[in-house]
Amino acid sequence: MEKIKVASLFCGCGGMDLGVIGGFSYLGKEYVENPFEIVYAVDNDEYCTKIYNDNFRHKCIVKDVRDIVVDDMPQFDMLIGGFPCQSFSISAQNPPRLGYKDERGMLFFEMVKILRKRQPRFFVAENVKGILSANKGKAFPMIINEFMEAGYTVVHKLLLASDYGVPQKRERVIIVGFRNKEDFYKFHYPLKVKTSERKVLGNVIMEECNHDESLFFSEKAVAGMLAVREKMNKGRVMSLTEPCNTISAHLAKVSLNSTDPVFMVGDRYRRFSSREAARIQSFPDSFIFDSVSQNRQYKAIGNAVPPVMMWHIAKSLQFCIKSSYPETNAIDSKPVTVCNPVQLSLF
Template sequence: MNFIDICSGIGGFRTGLERNGHNCIAFAEIDKYAIQSYKAIYDTENEVELGDITTMHDSEWEQFKGNCDMIVGGTPCQSFSIAGKRLGFEDTRGTVFFSYVNAIKQVQPKYFLFENVKGLMSHDKGNTIKVILKAFDEVGYDLDFEVFNSKYYGVPQNRERIYIVGIRKDLSDKPFKPVAVGKKKMDLLKAWAKVEINLRQIHPQLQTEVTALLVDVLEDEVDEKYYLSEEKTKKLTVDFDPNKMIGIREATKQGYAVAEQGDSVNVSYPTSKTRRGRVGKQVAQTLQAGEVNQGVVMNDIRIRKLTPLECWRLQGFTDEQFYKAKDSGVSNSQLYKQAGNSVTVNVVDEIVKGLN
């Protein structure tokens, strides 16, 4: 299949699709450092570079009609995330979504695949996700949506993201999606979708087994600069047995969580009185774009931050891809940001396997 990579970042969607033999014909991104990495990783010489999709006219999209089988992308999620102010469509970043929908409307690919934060389901009391699903429905697509956790797809990162997949209505021969009866947000949303849109069985069955551990992606040797200072470690920890484990301060009744070798530790705001859930048992917590928020307990029971390479590995990228980006001159701070902004390659790979 030929596909267009929208809000491409460093190509998480692209790598997943290329693993399945599909071909990129155009990409769109506005971050100059992400573009730098993207062009270093992939051969884009014969592809159309679209730039800012919010400035594109319908006629510019029409050139791809009949030659594009799939549009993929995740529009900026900050406006829908619990980590942001959650202004949704009132935030200009949220309106990029409508440009994404318009691209689908004009090109009419066989499929699209859209990714965003899990918090999309609760934003504006659940109304935002309904607007999004309705928008896809109205431009001619049957839909399926699920929350996939990256830790079940071969990368040790606890990262929950919603993936919406659509198949053009005139091509859809998929059975209707069975809907569970329950009170969870996903159950209620699917019950709504069963009535308001065509909810189809398109996504693969969710996996529930962790197959990789954080230690599997760690570099053998890292610079001392990645280790937390003694001062920061003291702010983050309580008294502990230095031979076995560390007590990580958090806002729970006990006041700390035990972290052992190979566990991840959220190292942001070490003096915070409200943080909880800082420790990830043998998997990393969700990578963020704004900072290096993830550390790991090493075999000497010291905490160090993850390296940029380790963060790229946690998103399913190869070392070769990482070094192509790094060797092009992209800074470590941008490499961290790019990993935090990316989709997980392995999840995309799994989703697209079942699409023809």
């Protein structure tokens, strides 16, 4: 099968891109190579770009997406990108959620601009759950409508990463667009993996990290948390037998007095190491992060799309270019939401 050429925007350290191309091992399972190749990758964070370029043969360019000259992009068949989500996050209360009125929330228009001009066969966009309700529910229909007016049949679905073998309760909205109706009719979102194939925090915790004093919280921090834990629900200790709560970009500044997931060793509280965080996000141990500071590693990891979840999405997309679906014994997932003009009325 000829490889589908992919252009990647807002690529970060490469979680989405790794999932698309496949060819990696995670927790003893091989995620085979998919018939996709990244031919163009852009991110405005030089540290994420450094991590990316340590791990991929194709190289990421440090660039603001608003500075992309569309005519200079190479030929590509699919556009992917997790456009900046801070503006749409439910947890982003300071400043209040601004959605598409915020400059960062406007960056998806750059994705639309490229789609309008280049008309690739597919696109995949990723964002946080909060995008569905941002701006009193007005932001998301506007975004979908822009994608549709660019010439695409668009579907979206809220996926839970732990349903696909990622040891994390991370919910993300995955938007997929099709230039051709034939591809749309063939597509289905990935089926949930069997219960026996799902992963929990205990699968990724590293014993050596339980002896790293730099990861443990001070007695003062613990005492402060314990004083308010009952009424404020702080000190969110994760169970080894369940997927971890969602990890974020501020992992380096994890606090016991927040909603951040933490871990207990005996009667002591600790944060996750950067490698444990990468494992929680489903990055293979072979993925290199150590060319940047640990703070930068945490930020890049927390912002990433889990590669294993994205691998399953890419696997479903490649079925569009095959004549039939493969047999599967996975568990079916909820039906897809198809967007149409009637649903997209803003007022």
